[in-house]
Amino acid sequence: MTIRIGVQIQPQHADYAQIRDAARRAEEIGVDVIFNWDHFYPLYGEPDGKHFEAWTMLAAWAEQTTSVEIGCLVTCNSYRNPELLADMARTVDHISDGRLVFGIGSGWFERDYTEYGYDFGTAGSRLDALGEALPRIEKRWSELNPAPLGRDGSGDIPVMIGGGGEKKTLKYVAKHADIWHSFSDVATLERKRGILAEHCAAIGRDVTEIEVSTAADTVEAAKPLHDAGATLFTYGVDGPDYDLAPLEKLVAWRDSVGA
Template sequence: MKFGLFIPQGWRHDLTDVPPEQQWEVMLSLLHYADNAAAGEAVPGGEFAWSSVWVYDHFHSVPVPSAEATYEAWTLMAAFAAASQRVKLGQMCTCMSYRNPAYLAKVASTVDAISGGRAQLGIGAGWYEHEWRAYGYGFPRAGERLRALDEGLQIITQMWRTGSSGKFDGERYQVDGALCYPQPLQRLPVGDGGAEVPSIPLWVAGGGEKKTLRIAARFAQYTNFDGSPEGFTHKSAILEQHCRDVGRDFGEITRSSDYNVVIGENQAEIDDRFAWIESHFRKHAPGDKGEQEIANWRKSPLVGTPEQVVEALTDLQARGMTYAITYFPNAVGDRDQIELFQRQVVPALQD
């Protein structure tokens, strides 16, 4: 199993205790930490704990919009690319409709060049209606947003592989000869012959069973959907059927999920961390939405001691979840949870 780490960027009210002039330094410090963090001593050869770092692609905070800082995802990708050496760099997930796909292909390819071939493209149809409308995108019905995702991925993959969009005349997007140089440094096999072409790994996020998972079957090297044991098993079966329908090898796609992690050496530590979560969200998101956020934390499969978290991940791994992207509460002020996880959980699951 591989592990990714979300870097606090403000979207989940996770920079509220940091003065604005220090927020970039906090993000940079955690990036450097992940870039250099070795797993526990039990791992032969001292493998690195974190394969990747991640940010969200959102403009307004959750569970309620606020005046708290929310740093823009692809600006951070470029900064992370220049400021790190090893970890892969992802977004979970880029909203297709926030950027023209030809432009997005160019941005992602530039980040890949800056990073030396470490960019990932997490991509989805988008859902946060408040920021859609606030930024003037309207809020098309789900079918239209999914059409944009499908057409956009056709354009992006064509531009990466060939350097040009060619002429594309879709219902949502029209491009004619958009160039993408530099092409990505990374190369991925395509077709039955396995010929490699320039491309950035695509993580198609979302669990929509009729359309999103079918789009994933066509385009994705990675998926990201429901991380509960039952939900993950169900979505995996739907994805496998779509792969059969489109003639794709299901085994080619790595299945991932995102997880809130609350970990402690004992129940007292876990209770203390939940007390912080409750206090934090009742302060910054009072009311029903804040209470729902607290409930979501309590429902996470990855709550408990290291032994309990390993047990939960072992079960998920048996179901085919082989890439966990983790988010820790109060990461800017309490790095102990991250260190405990990488010391006692990662070695038990790492490839």
């Protein structure tokens, strides 16, 4: 797969006008994907600082951008009924003319759960819930009218699953995902990709069909991850200023490799 560059515009410590401006600048720089994240409070910095909700923001980005893909890195499965989430995603997919990447994970930030009244459970129970939700989401997409547009009008919204659990998460990736987002270093990424290949082989799927995604702030960080099999690299940036200068270097590297 060709190298792609993403940016995660973290929706914290900023006014929405600053977030909107960052998304527009990122598209002008030439990124492939613009992500936010799905939380209700800042993950670092002032814990009660400014913060915005993810999916209403994605709907706005769908109108405020023209060519770049958009999505959550990643949606927390626990926060919305799977059927509702499927419908929300289909709607943003249509607003964006098929530019949505549907990122999803099992959830981990306990404060979100506590403050908003969700059952935090255990890591295992949250992963089990994700495994139950994924086929429900796919089934709802097949029933909605109008159907999803999907990337290039394929009708299939690309699914990104974030996480590295070897027994459950990677098994879900093998069965359901077009993109796997790993939070791993190089050695761990190589090992877990081998485990993902085993899960794929068990169901007759070619692991090379799955795009490998990870975080990278610099070209120097991205290169060894690329050697390990990653092709989608996302630079995370915090508000309120949203410094995108490192992103320009990543995009230039992508273009030089692809030339």
